[in-house]
Amino acid sequence: xxxxxxxxxxxxxxxxxxxxxxxxxxxxxxxxxxxxxxxxxxxxxxxxxxxxxxxxxxxxxxxxxxxxxxxxxxxxxxxxxxxxxxxxxxxxxxxxxxxxxxxxxxxxxxxxxxxxxxxxxxxxxxxxxxxxxxxxxxxxxxxxxxxxxxxxxxxxxxxxxxxxxxxxxxxxxxxxxxxxxxxxxxxxxxxxxxxxxxxxxxxxxxxxxxxxxxxxxxxxxxxxxxxxxxxxxxxxxxxxxxxxxxxxxxxxxxxxxxxxxxxxxxxxxxxxxxxxxxxxxxxxxxxxxxxxxxxxxxxxxxxxxxxxxxxxxxxxxxxxxxxxxxxxxxxxxxxxxxxxxxxxxxxxxxxxxxxxxxxxxxxxxxxxxxxxxxxxxxxxxxxxxxxxxxxxxxxxxxxxxxxxxxxxxxxxxxxxxxxxxxxxxxxxxxxxxxxxxxxxxxxxxxxx
Numbered sequence: 216x217x218x219x220x221x222x223x224x225x226x227x228x229x230x231x232x233x234x235x236x237x238x239x240x241x242x243x244x245x246x247x248x249x250x251x252x253x254x255x256x257x258x259x260x261x262x263x264x265x266x267x268x269x270x271x272x273x274x275x276x277x278x279x280x281x282x283x284x285x286x287x288x289x290x291x292x293x294x295x296x297x298x299x300x301x302x303x304x305x306x307x308x309x310x311x312x313x314x315x316x317x318x319x320x321x322x323x324x325x326x327x328x329x330x331x332x333x334x335x336x337x338x339x340x341x342x343x344x345x346x347x348x349x350x351x352x353x354x355x356x357x358x359x360x361x362x363x364x365x366x367x368x369x370x371x372x373x374x375x376x377x378x379x380x381x382x383x384x385x386x387x388x389x390x391x392x393x394x395x396x397x398x399x400x401x402x403x404x405x406x407x408x409x410x411x412x413x414x415x416x417x418x419x420x421x422x423x424x425x426x427x428x429x430x431x432x433x434x435x436x437x438x439x440x441x442x443x444x445x446x447x448x449x450x451x452x453x454x455x456x457x458x459x460x461x462x463x464x465x466x467x468x469x470x471x472x473x474x475x476x477x478x479x480x481x482x483x484x485x486x487x488x489x490x491x492x493x494x495x496x497x498x499x500x501x502x503x504x505x506x507x508x509x510x511x512x513x514x515x516x517x518x519x520x521x522x523x524x525x526x527x528x529x530x531x532x533x534x535x536x537x538x539x540x541x542x543x544x545x546x547x548x549x550x551x552x553x554x555x556x557x558x559x560x561x562x563x564x565x566x567x568x569x570x571x572x573x574x575x576x577x578x579x580x581x582x583x584x585x586x587x588x589x590x591x592x593x594x595x596x597x598x599x600x601x602x603x604x605x606x607x608x609x610x611x612x613x614x615x616x617x618x619x620x621x622x623x624x625x626x627x628x629x630x631x632x633x634x635x636x637x638x639x640x641x642x643x644x645x646x647x648x649x650x651x652x653x654x655x656x657x658x659x660x661x662x663x
């Protein structure tokens with residue numbers, strides 16, 4: 216899915232594909248390990264190349280020819296961007312999203328600004344390797360202009376001086392339509408953004424069933440326990456470490472401990488096992504209480520979301536889950552028309568995914584123009600229509616006509632209204648907290 220409903224290949228999800236956009240091998244646990252390795256590589260590269268150990272706020276100064284541009288003057292940015300070919304690197308595993316970028320966004324950029332968009336689909340780990348390699352080699356004009364990125368990947372690249380910024384203050388659409396003081400804009404999995412990323416889309420955990428087979432959908436953890444008892448052995452979730460599994464148990468834990476208590480984990484500094492357990496312990500007890508009624512009685516869990524997908528499709532399970540609604544899977548016939556999504560009234564976790572500019576980007580002006588277009592009301596509406604992607608725009612900041620356009624988008628059979636999702640949205644735990652939750656689950660839930 217998106218390791219974001221929309222994913223950048225680490226951790227976002229795409230409403231277009233729900234839980235299917237994340238390669239099954241890339242669990243969150245493996246991702247954290249890869250990100251840590253990437254960060255170490257970046258640090259080594261910084262030492263070899265004599266790079267700064269952190270971001271240096273160079274967005275106003277520029278490098279090389281780009282130093283001539285006054286980025287605070289948007290007309291100057293537009294003029295400099297004309298004729299540029301901008302390379303956008305990100306995970307390319309979502310065909311609906313790739314199609315939207317190449318058939319909607321790219322033509323708009325060319326027609327309106329004479330900017331050519333070059334979409335490069337690549338695993339985020341390979342992107343990090345490429346970026347660090349070019350920085351190590353001292354390339355002042357790299358091949359990567361901007362990146363679909365978030366989470367631990369953003370933290371490592373920003374901390375080691377591989378991103379250009381801050382830049383969001385230069386974007387007219389950011390200034391006009393985005394709530395810059397929102398925690399989901401200020402922080403990326405607990406890491407301060409500080410203007411080095413612009414939001415791309417929002418993702419939120421949803422669940423779904425075949426309403427022809429399951430008549431009642433649980434509205435809270437208490438009802439979910441009863442649901443598991445009613446469908447004994449036919450409910451499970453991916454082992455946490457997989458993004459969907461971690462997000463799902465986070466929803467249940469938050470439902471038990473309360474939204475406000477759980478969201479303390481989104482900004483927890485220097486988390487320890489003890490400090491995290493103090494928040495989530497009642498949720499761990501609840502998860503243990505589910506085990507007798509789950510598949511294999513909770514003695515083992517499917518390794519990843521792809522396995523759960525298959526079990527659900529085969530009728531072995533009565534419920535599935537992922538970031539975003541599975542509307543694309545209904546449209547292509549993978550799931551029946553009777554599929555219906557739901558969320559808990561106690562809330563479900565969500566995150567935002569972002570776009571960042573490489574420090575050695577050759578076409579910074581073009582990258583700014585492209586990013587600004589992605590967060591325009593027109594393109595955010597198009598993503599919502601085509602991909603069921605939750606907009607990053609503050610609806611209260613939009614002109615009435617634009618706001619009504621979002622409200623008037625016809626929803627598919629599995630889609631829930633944006634306001635219902637956002638009214639029940641819980642901010643995910645910070646990046647450093649997540650592996651602690653996963654380890655607590657391993658130690659205190661599975662097989663207990």
